[in-house]
Every structure is written in C-alpha cells, then in structure tokens.
Amino acid sequence: MRTAHTVVQVRAAEAALMATVPDGTLMDRAATGLATACVDFLGGAYGVDVLIVAGSGANGGDALYAGARLARRGARVAAILLNPAKAHAGGLAALRSAGGHVVPEDEREDAVARADLVLDGIVGIGGKPGLRPEAVRVMELVQRYDVPVVAVDVPSGIDVDTGETPEPHVRAAVTVTFGTHKVGLLVDPGASAAGVVHLVDIGLGPYLPDPVVESLQASDVAALLPVPDRTSHKYTRGVLGVVAGSDQYTGAAVLAVSGALGGPLGMVRYVGPDEPARLVRARWPEVVAGEGRVQAWVVGSGLGEAPERAEDVARALAGDVPVLVDADGLRHVLGRCEGEVLLTPHEGELARMLEVERTDVTARRLHYAREAADRWNATVLLKGATTVVAPPSGPVRVNSVGTPWVATAGSGDVLSGICGALLAGGLSPLDAGSMGCFLHETAGVLASRGGPIVAEDIAAALPDAYRFVREAGDAESA
Ligand SMILES: NC(=O)C1=CN([C@@H]2O[C@H](COP(=O)(O)OP(=O)(O)OC[C@H]3O[C@@H](n4cnc5c(N)ncnc54)[C@H](O)[C@@H]3O)[C@@H](O)[C@H]2O)[C@@H](O)CC1
Ligand SMILES: [K+]
The missing domain is CATH 3.40.1190.20 (Ribokinase)
Known part of the structure; x- marks a missing residue:
C-alpha cells in the first residue's frame, strides 16, 4: 500500500524521529536518496550539468546537500539562489566545498540553457501554493529550454495537502519525496505535476499515524x-x-x-x-x-x-x-x-x-x-x-x-x-x-x-x- 499523510502529520512524525537521532541526520538521509535518484535519472553523474533552484527553507537545503554529493561524483553543479541572504547556510557551504558555485543573476539564462537537469528546491512542505515572481521567471526559462526537473519532496507551488494547483507551480519529470507520500503527489492535478514519484525512506515509518490517502498496489x-x-x-x-x-x-x-x-x-x-x-x-x-x-x-x-x-x-x-x-x-x-x-x-x-x-x-x-x-x-x-x-x-x-x-x-x-x-x-x-x-x-x-x-x-x-x-x-x- 502506498500511503500519504498531511503536512501536519509529517511535521509531527519528523519532530518525534528527530528527537531520537543526531542533528542533520534526516537531511543527510534525504539528500543521499535525492542524489541517488538524480544519478539514476541521468544514468550517471560524471560530466553532467546540474542546476539547483533553491528557496530559503530546508527544501532548498536538501537540494544543495544533494548537489554537493553530485559534485563529488563528477557533476558540474550550479545553484540559483532565489533569496541569497536566506539560503540554507549548511547546504550552501557543502555545495561550495564540493566545487559547486552560485550562478550570478545575469548568468541565469546561460545556466539554464546548459543544464541537463534542474533540481527544484524552491519550497517543500513549508510552502504555500503558488510561486513567487522570481521563481516563476526562473521556471519559465527551464520550460523554454525544456530541461527535465527533479522536484525535491514536492513540485513547488502545488497545494501539498490537496493536490490542487490554483497558482503557478513546477512540473516535474520525477519527484523524490521523503518519509511518506504527500497527499498532493497522489491526487490530480498535483499528481500530474509530480511525474514519477520516488519515495526515500528516512525512518519516519514508526512515527506516522494512519494515512489520509492510500493507493493500492x-x-x-x-x-x-x-x-x-x-x-x-x-x-x-x-x-x-x-x-x-x-x-x-x-x-x-x-x-x-x-x-x-x-x-x-x-x-x-x-x-x-x-x-x-x-x-x-x-x-x-x-x-x-x-x-x-x-x-x-x-x-x-x-x-x-x-x-x-x-x-x-x-x-x-x-x-x-x-x-x-x-x-x-x-x-x-x-x-x-x-x-x-x-x-x-x-x-x-x-x-x-x-x-x-x-x-x-x-x-x-x-x-x-x-x-x-x-x-x-x-x-x-x-x-x-x-x-x-x-x-x-x-x-x-x-x-x-x-x-x-x-x-x-x-x-x-x-x-x-x-x-x-x-x-x-x-x-x-x-x-x-x-x-x-x-x-x-x-x-x-x-x-x-x-x-x-x-x-x-x-x-x-x-x-x-x-x-x-x-x-x-x-x-x-x-
Ligand atoms: N523537517 C525535517 O525533518 C525534514 C525536512 N526536510 C525538507 O524540508 C522541507 C520543509 O522545509 P521548511 O519547513 O524549511 O519549508 P520549505 O523549505 O518547504 O519552505 C519554507 C520557506 O519557503 C518560503 N515560502 C513559503 N511559501 C513560498 C512560496 N509560495 N514561494 C516561495 N517561498 C515560499 C517560506 O517563507 C520559508 O522560508 C521538506 O519539504 C523537505 O524537503 C527533509 O530534509 C527531511 C527532514
Ligand atoms: K520542491
């Protein structure tokens, strides 16, 4: 059975799990699973161009840490920071020390044009439906250059708890989600925006209550x-x-x-x-x-x-x-x-x-x-x-x-x-x-x-x- 939980349920389970493991463990698990899924999608990491689009929350952090792993495996990794002052500090430091770099504002289009893959780390379960204008501008470039998108946890901009998409949102080829499925990944129109959904186990299972949505296998x-x-x-x-x-x-x-x-x-x-x-x-x-x-x-x-x-x-x-x-x-x-x-x-x-x-x-x-x-x-x-x-x-x-x-x-x-x-x-x-x-x-x-x-x-x-x-x-x- 595939099961999906609400944001409130996920947050509660994460808090309970986090109290039992060292700081950073969950993000480490998430980033490892995400990097592996990107390698599977690309058929390898060496020599490919990966572009991260990172918002200011932990979702951007996941993307940046995964980018660091991909860079260490030979990918050229660049990051567009939608809010540089608030970018996830640990993730950004990890990316830089692995050889990744931040794309200056006037080079964004070139970076998109060059990319083999875009990692959508704009927002995750902390996001409100919709995208801010700057994210919309970047994602329009991604669409224009037809670059495949791997969404981190959810395609940014969908309503995570309902699958509704009243505002602009990301359309992904693959969504790598953590701990459990989110409702919006299984219910249309959100499900269509998510593409193929890949679940990464971060150890949340024992802390999750009954799901609100389930899908028979x-x-x-x-x-x-x-x-x-x-x-x-x-x-x-x-x-x-x-x-x-x-x-x-x-x-x-x-x-x-x-x-x-x-x-x-x-x-x-x-x-x-x-x-x-x-x-x-x-x-x-x-x-x-x-x-x-x-x-x-x-x-x-x-x-x-x-x-x-x-x-x-x-x-x-x-x-x-x-x-x-x-x-x-x-x-x-x-x-x-x-x-x-x-x-x-x-x-x-x-x-x-x-x-x-x-x-x-x-x-x-x-x-x-x-x-x-x-x-x-x-x-x-x-x-x-x-x-x-x-x-x-x-x-x-x-x-x-x-x-x-x-x-x-x-x-x-x-x-x-x-x-x-x-x-x-x-x-x-x-x-x-x-x-x-x-x-x-x-x-x-x-x-x-x-x-x-x-x-x-x-x-x-x-x-x-x-x-x-x-x-x-x-x-x-x-
Ligand atoms: N909490 C945890 O234990 C874990 C969280 N993880 C990741 O953390 C994510 C949740 O992180 P956060 O709670 O930091 O929240 P997010 O990173 O989802 O987003 C919150 C941030 O985005 C801004 N924001 C909200 N709506 C927006 C919009 N429409 N457009 C642009 N910006 C918007 C908010 O001001 C806030 O700064 C998960 O989706 C997952 O990717 C994973 O690392 C696994 C462990
Ligand atoms: K996302």
Missing part, C-alpha cells in the same frame, strides 16, 4: 481478491443484478455485463427492456434475464431519461444488498443513502450532483469526492486519470496505475460491471471501487500495450488483469 489487490475454492458454487461466489441500458443505449447493457463477467462472480442477472436483453443474451447465453435474488446491484449506465427507470434505481437502493449507481442512475439518488452504496460519477456528473461547475471539480477532486461521500453517506468513486474513491469516513483511496488509452466510450460501463462483480463477491464499496478501478486500468494497460483500444478490449482483458495481479502478489510475498 498489485499485492494489496491480490490479497483482497476473491478466489473460489472447492466448496464454491455460483451462489456462494455471488450473483450480480445489472440494471443498465435501454432501447436507445443498448451498448451500455452489453458493456456493463461484459465488465461484470470479467470479475470473480458466479452469475449475472440482467434486468432491462427486451432489445438490450436480447443483445446481452445473444452475446452471453450464461446471463439470466429477469429479476431474482442477487448479492449486489449495478444500476444506471445507459438508462436514458425514462421515468420508470427511476423506480428501478429507487427499488435497488431500498433493498438490503449493496448497490453501485452509475451515470444516468445518479440523477435518481436523491437523499442520503442507507446500507452499502457506491456512486461512480465522472467529473461532469459529480458537478451536476453538487450543483457546481465541472471545472471546479477538476480543480478540487479530493475535496468534492469527500463532500459528496459525506452528503450522500455513500462511497464516491470519482473517475479520472487518478481515480479518487472516498468513503463516508476513513482514508480515501486513489488509483495511480493505468493508461490514458482507457479514456474511451463505454469504458465507464465496463468499470461499473467489474466493481459490481466485486460487490457481489462480498467486498465493501471502498474495496470494490478501488480494486475494480485497479483491475480495469490494468486490463487497459494489458490490452493497449501503447495503442488504441475500445471498451470491449478492456472487458476482454479483465481475466488477464486478474491473473497479472495475482502473480504480482505472489511474487511480492515470495
């Missing part, structure tokens, strides 16, 4: 996946009822069922009009058409505007089994939910539910997913490049595996099916949503292999994703 998913045993039969494995599709949107029925059949259940019942039912049955003779006992419901995709379908949603929500509500069905979720409910809106749907602008949801994904979870007393899975799954209380899960090729018509219907299958298999809405998303994205990666795919390809690759996740889990626990 393959071994976590593998440990939770239902697998049949010799006593299993179709009813114990779970029966999912799918209420999706209409005469107008027949594809939604077929795709939601295909996603469900890619999951670990025993049987699917399809409930809907004749035409989509006929298409579903033609494709999968094993699907049973019509109502009956189920262990979970998926309602919503492609229901259209017909008022009687609102009753289908209401009936499912009033029942005593878990319900996933997607797409059109979300219009009919009126009051607070009871029982286990998973809502799976995309940004536009969540914006409509909360009566805010879609751009607001894009900018504040964690905030609005949590707000909706609280308001409807349900687990809310907000789709997107980094899907957020917010339960009514407790840590939020985010998904960071996947490929943008999954953003294709109908892939949401497939997602509802696989998540529903996991609900029917007895998993909680939080587990079903976050594991379903992981399997769906993994299936997308396996199906795409870097090329275009359609929703059916994702559904077809779900069994492969299941096997892939189980093998990855076995490998990790071996």
Whole structure:
C-alpha cells in the first residue's frame, strides 16, 4: 500500500524521529536518496550539468546537500539562489566545498540553457501554493529550454495537502519525496505535476499515524481478491443484478455485463427492456434475464431519461444488498443513502450532483469526492486519470496505475460491471471501487500495450488483469 499523510502529520512524525537521532541526520538521509535518484535519472553523474533552484527553507537545503554529493561524483553543479541572504547556510557551504558555485543573476539564462537537469528546491512542505515572481521567471526559462526537473519532496507551488494547483507551480519529470507520500503527489492535478514519484525512506515509518490517502498496489489487490475454492458454487461466489441500458443505449447493457463477467462472480442477472436483453443474451447465453435474488446491484449506465427507470434505481437502493449507481442512475439518488452504496460519477456528473461547475471539480477532486461521500453517506468513486474513491469516513483511496488509452466510450460501463462483480463477491464499496478501478486500468494497460483500444478490449482483458495481479502478489510475498 502506498500511503500519504498531511503536512501536519509529517511535521509531527519528523519532530518525534528527530528527537531520537543526531542533528542533520534526516537531511543527510534525504539528500543521499535525492542524489541517488538524480544519478539514476541521468544514468550517471560524471560530466553532467546540474542546476539547483533553491528557496530559503530546508527544501532548498536538501537540494544543495544533494548537489554537493553530485559534485563529488563528477557533476558540474550550479545553484540559483532565489533569496541569497536566506539560503540554507549548511547546504550552501557543502555545495561550495564540493566545487559547486552560485550562478550570478545575469548568468541565469546561460545556466539554464546548459543544464541537463534542474533540481527544484524552491519550497517543500513549508510552502504555500503558488510561486513567487522570481521563481516563476526562473521556471519559465527551464520550460523554454525544456530541461527535465527533479522536484525535491514536492513540485513547488502545488497545494501539498490537496493536490490542487490554483497558482503557478513546477512540473516535474520525477519527484523524490521523503518519509511518506504527500497527499498532493497522489491526487490530480498535483499528481500530474509530480511525474514519477520516488519515495526515500528516512525512518519516519514508526512515527506516522494512519494515512489520509492510500493507493493500492498489485499485492494489496491480490490479497483482497476473491478466489473460489472447492466448496464454491455460483451462489456462494455471488450473483450480480445489472440494471443498465435501454432501447436507445443498448451498448451500455452489453458493456456493463461484459465488465461484470470479467470479475470473480458466479452469475449475472440482467434486468432491462427486451432489445438490450436480447443483445446481452445473444452475446452471453450464461446471463439470466429477469429479476431474482442477487448479492449486489449495478444500476444506471445507459438508462436514458425514462421515468420508470427511476423506480428501478429507487427499488435497488431500498433493498438490503449493496448497490453501485452509475451515470444516468445518479440523477435518481436523491437523499442520503442507507446500507452499502457506491456512486461512480465522472467529473461532469459529480458537478451536476453538487450543483457546481465541472471545472471546479477538476480543480478540487479530493475535496468534492469527500463532500459528496459525506452528503450522500455513500462511497464516491470519482473517475479520472487518478481515480479518487472516498468513503463516508476513513482514508480515501486513489488509483495511480493505468493508461490514458482507457479514456474511451463505454469504458465507464465496463468499470461499473467489474466493481459490481466485486460487490457481489462480498467486498465493501471502498474495496470494490478501488480494486475494480485497479483491475480495469490494468486490463487497459494489458490490452493497449501503447495503442488504441475500445471498451470491449478492456472487458476482454479483465481475466488477464486478474491473473497479472495475482502473480504480482505472489511474487511480492515470495
Ligand atoms: N523537517 C525535517 O525533518 C525534514 C525536512 N526536510 C525538507 O524540508 C522541507 C520543509 O522545509 P521548511 O519547513 O524549511 O519549508 P520549505 O523549505 O518547504 O519552505 C519554507 C520557506 O519557503 C518560503 N515560502 C513559503 N511559501 C513560498 C512560496 N509560495 N514561494 C516561495 N517561498 C515560499 C517560506 O517563507 C520559508 O522560508 C521538506 O519539504 C523537505 O524537503 C527533509 O530534509 C527531511 C527532514
Ligand atoms: K520542491
């Protein structure tokens, strides 16, 4: 499990750890990990040009100490000090004694143009969102000369606790973070600004409280996946009822069922009009058409505007089994939910539910997913490049595996099916949503292999994703 903590949590853990080790130990660990990550990124240190952009806090100190290590390994290291009078004294002295130098103000552009790598040590967890004008000017040069950036702890300027980026901020190829992930590294748009995130262990683990955000890895998913045993039969494995599709949107029925059949259940019942039912049955003779006992419901995709379908949603929500509500069905979720409910809106749907602008949801994904979870007393899975799954209380899960090729018509219907299958298999809405998303994205990666795919390809690759996740889990626990 990848876990993320707030700035307050990190500061408290650092203080507790610092009381047990000699001064400078943590910064030493951070700088060592940072320098190693830079060498990995560059493929070596000898003869490369590294440019540090350092603010006045300990984040700049980390960058300067790492620069000193790189200089000792043969890199040419220069530093732009955004506030020379307040630069981290120990870090600056270390850099100078290792042969690094400070770039005079009128030589900044040349230094950027020459650099193979920029180390962003402008601000870390002590920073407010945004960059001051001088930092903006330097980072504009970095962008103009297309120099890759390694961010120290966080890309400077993002809101560290939310992943929001209302102001100018750094965009990094790699972020080397210390002790634990910060929330803004896992939640978009901050996550996109962070690039590939590399965690350096500085010994904080024992001092950290429960995380506020977590991200499942393959071994976590593998440990939770239902697998049949010799006593299993179709009813114990779970029966999912799918209420999706209409005469107008027949594809939604077929795709939601295909996603469900890619999951670990025993049987699917399809409930809907004749035409989509006929298409579903033609494709999968094993699907049973019509109502009956189920262990979970998926309602919503492609229901259209017909008022009687609102009753289908209401009936499912009033029942005593878990319900996933997607797409059109979300219009009919009126009051607070009871029982286990998973809502799976995309940004536009969540914006409509909360009566805010879609751009607001894009900018504040964690905030609005949590707000909706609280308001409807349900687990809310907000789709997107980094899907957020917010339960009514407790840590939020985010998904960071996947490929943008999954953003294709109908892939949401497939997602509802696989998540529903996991609900029917007895998993909680939080587990079903976050594991379903992981399997769906993994299936997308396996199906795409870097090329275009359609929703059916994702559904077809779900069994492969299941096997892939189980093998990855076995490998990790071996
Ligand atoms: N506290 C610790 O034990 C450790 C801290 N470490 C490093 O220390 C960092 C935190 O250091 P600090 O608490 O000194 O804080 P930062 O270095 O993150 O930034 C604080 C400084 O930046 C200024 N500032 C705030 N917002 C700004 C903005 N938008 N633009 C420009 N300047 C701004 C503040 O006036 C202050 O001087 C971590 O992110 C990490 O890199 C690591 O060395 C590991 C150990
Ligand atoms: K930084």
